[in-house]
Amino acid sequence: MADLDALRSRWQHTLLAARDDGPHGTRDGGPAAGPPPEPSRYADELLRRWSEPQRRYHTVAHLTAVLDHVDLLAEYAADPLAVRLAAWFHDAVYLPERSTNEERSARLAERALPEAGVGAARTAEVARLVRLTLTHDPADDDRDGQVLCDADLAILAAPPSAYAAYTAAVRQEYHFVPDDDFRTGRSAILRALLDLPRLFRTPHGAREWEATARYNLTTELEMLSTGGGTEA
Incomplete structure (x- = not known):
């Protein structure tokens, strides 16, 4: 069970550190219109989502x-605060039947973060990172993207029981999809991931998670090809 109070505290710490201005500072190069709203307002809305x-x-x-x-x-990120904010927003909009979740989540960040006191440059970086989670394929010099994508994909390297719970939960989210269609769609996603030259781009991810994740993905793909792994 997630600790919501701990999450609220983490959000507050990150947002206050990420703001470009203090109570009497400037925002985006001009005078601040007034103090931004309390961080708890955004934490409650994000946690509701x-x-x-x-x-x-x-x-x-x-x-x-x-x-x-x-x-x-x-330690591998260029802007860890932007990456942490992107983690909060990356699935803030999530409707399993939609294919626009990443884009809508990025737009939510673009609306909320300036109001919360985050400057234009960091807001743009957060939105870019959220959109990157559509492909999980950051450039070789994209340090922030590598950290966020590795963090998001780390579940792929989970021990067998945790990986099985993950795949079961994904199937439950797509309970409205018939088994044959789910197998086809899920298999395509797994093949696309396996086709990436590297699943993990940070040194830690490449060293600690790559081999296990590829084993898990390959095993799941084999199960799907024999008609397994579709229980909703």
């Missing part, structure tokens, strides 16, 4: 795991 009933895997537990992995990988 992450707690929506259609979610089975993309929940506050997933948010917590991604934040924990960002902390683990933070």
Whole structure:
């Protein structure tokens, strides 16, 4: 069970550190119109989104795991604060039947962060990172993208029981998709991931997670090809 109070505290710490101005500072190069709203307002709204009933895997537990992995990988990021903010927003909009979740999540960040006191440059970086989670294929020189994508994909390197729980939760999110269609779609996603030259781009991810993740993905793909792994 995710600790919501701990998450609220993490959000407040990150947002206050990421703001470009203090109580009497400037925002985006001009005078601040006034102090931005309290961080708790945004935490409550984000946590409400992450707690929506259609979610089975993309929940506050997933948010917590991604934040924990960002902390683990933070030394590799150019702007760890932007990556942490992107983790909060990357699945803030999540409707399993839609294909525009990443774009809508990025737009939510573009609306909320300036109001919360985050400058234009960092807001743009957060939105870019959120959109990157559509492909999980950051450039070789994209340090922030590598950290966020590795943190988001770390579940792929989970031990067998945790990986099985992850795949079961994903299937539950797509309970409305017939088994044959789910196998086809999920298999395509797994093949696309396996076709990437590297699943993990940070040194830690490449060293600690790559081999296990590829084993898990290959095993799941084999199960899907024999008609397994589709229980909703």
